Amino acid sequence: MTEVIDGDAVAADVRDSLGDAIETLKREGVTPGLATVLMSDDPASETYVSMKQRDCEEVGIDGVHVELDTDAPAADLYDAIEDLNADDDVHGVLVQSPLVEQVDSREAFRTVAPEKDVDCFHPENVGRMVAGHERFKPCTPHGIQKLFEHYDVETEGAEAVVVGRSMIVGKPMANLLIQKSDLGNATTTVCHSRTGDLAAHTREADIVVAAAGVPEFIDGSMLKEGATVVDVGINRVDADTEKGYELIGDVEYESAKDVAGKITPVPGGVGPMTRAMLLWNTVKAASEQTGVDVEMP
Ligand code: GUN
Numbered sequence: 001m002t003e004v005i006d007g008d009a010v011a012a013d014v015r016d017s018l019g020d021a022i023e024t025l026k027r028e029g030v031t032p033g034l035a036t037v038l039m040s041d042d043p044a045s046e047t048y049v050s051m052k053q054r055d056c057e058e059v060g061i062d063g064v065h066v067e068l069d070t071d072a073p074a075a076d077l078y079d080a081i082e083d084l085n086a087d088d089d090v091h092g093v094l095v096q097s098p099l100v101e102q103v104d105s106r107e108a109f110r111t112v113a114p115e116k117d118v119d120c121f122h123p124e125n126v127g128r129m130v131a132g133h134e135r136f137k138p139c140t141p142h143g144i145q146k147l148f149e150h151y152d153v154e155t156e157g158a159e160a161v162v163v164g165r166s167m168i169v170g171k172p173m174a175n176l177l178i179q180k181s182d183l184g185n186a187t188t189t190v191c192h193s194r195t196g197d198l199a200a201h202t203r204e205a206d207i208v209v210a211a212a213g214v215p216e217f218i219d220g221s222m223l224k225e226g227a228t229v230v231d232v233g234i235n236r237v238d239a240d241t242e243k244g245y246e247l248i249g250d251v252e253y254e255s256a257k258d259v260a261g262k263i264t265p266v267p268g269g270v271g272p273m274t275r276a277m278l279l280w281n282t283v284k285a286a287s288e289q290t291g292v293d294v295e296m297p
Contacts, residue, residue, distance in 0.1 A: 003151065005128045005264045007268055018279055020295070021294035031062050032060075033087075034056050037077070037095045038067045038068070045166050049107060071100075075236035078102055081111040085116060091115065095121075096119055115289055116285060119139065121167065142281075143270060144232075144270060147269075153226050159186070161191055161208050162177070163203050163208065163209065165209035166289075169209075171190075177207075211250065216249070219256060220258055227259070228261060230270060234267070242273055
């Protein structure tokens with residue numbers, strides 16, 4: 001029987017488990033604060049940012065939202081980030097990607113103070129993570145690790161294939177999988193758009209993390225019987241629905257679910273975990289910046 005991994009349920013657990021830490025901070029006069037920064041008119045980004053703000057409200061984190069005109073100069077964005085860096089009520093700063101073309105994304109991510117970089121995009125934090133003494137873990141790979149924990153997915157000694165090499169998912173996921181840690185120790189291969197024979201790799205994998213942003217490009221014939229399949233794709237595809245689109249993963253769910261041992265659906269798999277781990281990182285950031293000790297779940 002294939003086990004469908006319920007990201008909504010695990011994310012709700014993570015949010016609940018943050019309750020004690022948030023209460024402890026508040027008792028000491030600290031309300032964790034997260035700023036989201038949007039400089040884009042991409043409808044998906046607008047949706048993600050408003051969901052992140054709603055999540056904050058639900059768990060008792062103060063949300064601040066800063067929106068810049070899409071034709072403003074890049075310097076306005078960097079200035080807005082500097083203002084948030086200097087604001088003691090803001091413990092986490094998230095600059096929603098992708099950004100408008102006049103902005104150098106790397107410069108934007110480098111401008112976020114490393115201790116407030118809850119995305120883990122700043123080179124200092126990326127370096128620390130790769131070196132194995134992380135300040136933060138990036139939200140999506142961290143969320144996937146939480147799913148592995150919850151569903152007893154053994155990474156130690158497993159053959160893992162990460163499909164995609166983005167800074168947000170592919171590269172950090174592969175890095176966490178090879179760490180000498182309870183949720184690491186996997187023999188990890190990273191495949192990407194120039195991989196010659198993708199299926200030859202995925203068919204050998206005990207764990208497949210699909211994060212290439214191409215709708216349904218991994219199907220059941222490319223998987224090993226019993227594999228754990230994690231679908232990070234959230235592709236908007238035109239459809240005859242109320243919204244005019246539907247969300248499709250990178251994995252063809254119908255054929256994959258008959259082969260996989262465990263599989264994440266889209267939606268309701270990885271997406272809610274990414275949002276939950278952003279809250280987690282914000283609570284950790286608030287604790288570290290204020291010196292109020294909390295137990296992170
Ligand atoms: N765009 C898509 N995913 C993310 C994310 O996790 N963080 C940010 N900042 N932008 C994104």
